[in-house]
Each structure stands twice: as structure tokens, then as C-alpha cells.
Amino acid sequence: MITIKEVAEYAQVSQSTVSRALNGHESVKEKNRVKVFDAIEALGYQPNAFAQALASNKSYSIGMLVGTLDGPFYGPMMHNVEEAARKENYHVIISSGNELYEQEQESIAFLRSKKVDGLVLTSDMLADSDILEIVKHTPATVLLNRYIPEISEQCIYIDNEHGGTIAVDYLIRMGHKKIGCITGQLSKIDSRDRLQGYRNALAKNGIEYDTNLVVEGRFDHKGNDSAVRRLLDRDTDMTAIFCMNDNIAMTAYGVCAEKGLRVGEDMSIIGFDNNNYSQYMNPSLTTIDFPLKEMAIQGASYVLNELTKKSQKPIERRLEPTLIERQSVKDLN
Template identity: 35%
Template sequence: MATIKDVAREAGVSIATTSRVINNAPHTSETAIIAVKAAMEKLGYRPNANARALVSKSSNAIGVLVSDVSAPFFGIMVKAIDTIASEQEKQLLVGSGYHDAEKERNAISLLINSRCESLVLHSKGMSDQELTKLAKEVPGMVLINRVVPDIASRCIALDNRKGAYIATEYLIKNGHKHIGYIASSHNIDDAHDRLAGYFDALRDYGIEGRDEYVEYGEPDELGGEQAMVNLMAKNTDITAVSTYNDYMAAGCLVLLQENGIRIPEEMSVIGFDDGHMARFVYPRLTTIRYPIQLMANEAVKLSLQLANNENVERSECKLFMPTLVRRSSVGRAQ
């Protein structure tokens, strides 16, 4: 692995100058800054982040990247990882990326520069190529809820497309033929896969997929509420709605009830994730279970094994399957 001496030699400057550039110290010439940064890129040098630093100078911490630390879904994920970390007498460092490549990159750099010995990343913004390169630098890096083909053995994911298929299929089996879909407006694989699963189920059961039955919004309660407003404004014949997640479903439920539409007698609604909210909205939400706790357990255990240079016999992604949770928000079509 490259050292600061190697970088200084490649850049043709002193170690002291190299150190000043790395630490953004003042009074450093532009020529030196350009030369040192070029050398760092060429040699793959990252301060405190190469494999040797992770092993021999570990902070005894596990780094975790989530989309939004305030979201309950990610709270469950972090709690599951923290449980394993506590058993291993390790600490957790958590960063938020908000599905934005630059924010994810900055958060990951902070975790790496804190010498985390393993990383569990929920990254949606960074490219496959960048994550593949990062995996080569950080032996203990594992991705959760994403599949990058070149590092598939380090990926823990859910079959989102299958989950949306199951949700839509359940509505169809309850006699519904005019089924709306409330989709996430975020440009991420989860959103694309779940929308595709909805259309897959319609096609397989001989039902025409209609674009006017689909509305997009932010993947939260307000987004779901507004999307349902838009669906109702179109005056369609829908008798059921499948949603991107439970938050959007909750917003949908509130809007329908405020407009005197009985659930499930006049409109059936199904969610996705099976978060805590699904049990406490009224009526209790039929949804698709996303086993994030099991997935997080698997991810952190794999990360620790890789960071410890243990032999892991796996060449493919670990793919978890979604399951249907029947509650009270879906009924037979009238």
C-alpha cells in the first residue's frame, strides 16, 4: 500500500509539503497541491484509509451510511447493526447521504478517515464504478439494498420488484382490476424496480397497465397524500392502490378518509416495508415486509469477516425475499 513517502517521491516534493497538502494547510503553492493530488490519485493513496491502516490502526469502529438518519426505516437498520457491534465491543459511526452522490462521498470519506475497520453502506447516489473502486481500497466494505455486479459478493439486497409484484397480485386476487400505483419520484433502483413489479403483475394477469393510474411523489406521508389527490382528480375507476412504501400509504389513507371514502369497502390500499407505522394507522395496513433487520445483521457480520481477512465463501449477492403481511386495508372489490 502507498505511504506518504511514496506520494512525496511521486510528486517530487518533500514529505512536509505532502503533509501540508493532505491537511489543507495554508502557504502551500498551487504547483505542489496539483502535484501531490495527482500522485495520490495515481497511487490510490487515501489518508488513514488504506488496508494497512484499517487493520493496524483501527479505531475499533464500524462505519454506517444511511440515506436519512431521521427516517424510522434507517433507525431499525442502525439499531440492528449496533446490536452486533456491541456484541463485538465495537462502536458505531453513522453518516447520512440523502441519495446524493456528493453527500455520500463526503460522509464515506469521514468514516474512512476515522479509520473504521468496516463499512456498511446504503448508497444510492454513487456510481457502480466508484463503489467498486472503493471496495478495493476498503476490504471491509459491504453494500446493503443495492447490487453492484463487480462486487456482488459484498452486496445484501431485497428483491424489490418481486415485492411490488406480490402486492399488486394480492389486490388482483381480491378481485381488483383497476389498480392505481403511488410511486416514489426519486431516481433510484428501488423506485424503478417497484414500479416495474406493479406493471409485471398486471401484465401476467392480463390487465392493461395504464399510465394515468400512476402518480409520483416524495416517498413520505405528504407525497402519498398529494399523489392520491392527483389520482382522485383524474376521476378514474380505480378501486385499489399499491404504494411505494408505508409512509406514502399512510398519507393516502388520511386523504381518502377525509374525503369520506371507506377503507377497504370502497378503496383498498397496500403499502411496502412493514415499518412500525403499518401496525398503528387505521385501518391497520396490509403491506410487504422488508426484512431490514435481518439484512442489516447479515451485512455487518459479513463486513466484520472481510475486515478481519476471514475466508468468505460467497460469489453472489445475498438476496432476501419480501413477504405479504395481511391486515385490514385490503378488501374484496365490490
């Protein structure tokens, strides 16, 4: 096994310089840092992570809490956080709360037991007070897709209300007046904010809000077929549906087909998220782009900046959704 001493001899630097380079110390001159990493590559040196952790009082790991381990939302988020962390020689330990309060608490306890240096959190179930307590014990923490005023600098979030508004504004501009809405779980702040955006767009255009045109669904696939059927059975004059994510929109495509309705002709549908598959649906889905990759990168950058103390570009905290216009909305003008 190659040792630090051999790396130092190959690079013609001291062993302490090798150690400081491995730990990312800014005191190491750039020419020496290059020598060290060239030597590591040439010799195939593998740092002992346990020894590094003991020496630096760091685990070189970041804990990540997600709602679930499946689906098109959390997968890309986990991937981009992990990719950013690897570039700084950190590893990510991921735990899912399965959208249950007790399991989210257990996940946080588990991640702490692994002595993680920082945390990336996505949580709908934990109370603000719970998260503030977490931040108190692990300062290098970032909260994704949620805003808490007391830790505003540590929140990376999307303007969901604006996203709902631009979705429904677009449908109205295309001539639709009777617009249904299938929400995600209303226990989630994303759903409530997007619903408020729906209401804002209607009010701005002088259209009365009708509770009969709103049905609660889920961001995953569970039970959305019955939610779509209930909405379609309530009103035959409806010409468009705002689906609060692309999963719901996909289900709406299937239910419309069952009922002999052609999406983009008899019924217009707009989604939210711009998942990878949305462009391949038939017809391709008009949707609101959720800058998920950017959110993950910004969140990881915040935590890594806190841990490495390296200067980075300013963190963008409030991200803006944008309209992706495709073929699922008919122009009635």
C-alpha cells in the same frame, strides 16, 4: 486505573495472552479466554481503545453511510448494525448523505478520515464506479439494498420487483382490476423495480398498463398528499392503490378520509415495508414485509466476518419480501 498487568495476574495468564484475547486472536485457548474476560469483569478493566488501535493497526470501528438519520427505515437499520458490531467489540460511526451526491462523497471522506476498518453503505446517489472505488480502498465493505454485479458477494439486497409483483397479484386475487400506483422517487432503483413488479402482475393477469394510474411520490412524507390527490382526481373507478411504502400509504389514508372514502371499503390500499406503525393504522395496513432487520444483520455479519476472520454461517444476500395480510384491502370477489 486497572492495567493489563493486573488483569493478567488476576487471571493467572501472561500479559500477551490478555492482549491477544482482547484483540480476538483465535490462538487463545478457550479456557484462558474465559479467565481473561472473567478477570476483566471482576476488576472493571477498561481497555485503552487508542492503545489497542496503535498496537493492532485497527480502529475497531465501522463506518456507516445512510440516506438520512430520521424516519422508520434507516433507524432500525442503524440499530441492528450497531448491535451486531458491539457484540464483536466494534463501534459504528454513522454519517448521512441526505440523499445528495456531494454529501454522500463528503460522508465517505469523513469516515475514511476516522480510519474505519470497514464500511456499511446504503446509497442511491453514488455511481457504481464510485462504490467500486470505495471497495478498492476499503475491502471490508458491504452494500445494502442495492446490487452491483462486480461486487455481488458484497451486496445484501431485497427482490423489490418480486415485492411489487406479489402486492399487485394479491389485489387482483381480491377482485381489483383498476389499481392505482404511487411510487417513491423514480430516481431510486427500489421504486423502478417495484414499478416493474406492478407492471408484471398486471401483464400476467391480462390487465393493460395505464400510465394515468401511476403517480410519482416520495418515500418520505414530502408532497405525497398532492400525489394522492392527483391520482384520486384522475379516475373515480379505481378501487385499489399500491403504495410503494408505508409512509405513502399513511398519507393515502388521510387523503381518502378528506374525500369521504373509507379505506378497506371504498378504497383498498396496500403498502410496502411493514413499518412498526402499519399494524396500528385504522384499518390495519396490508403491506409487503421488507426484511430490514435481517438485511442489517447480514450486512454487519459480512463486514465483521471480514474483519475478525471468525467462521460464521453463510451470508444470505438476496432477501425475499413477503405479504402481510391485514384489513385495508376489501375482497370484491
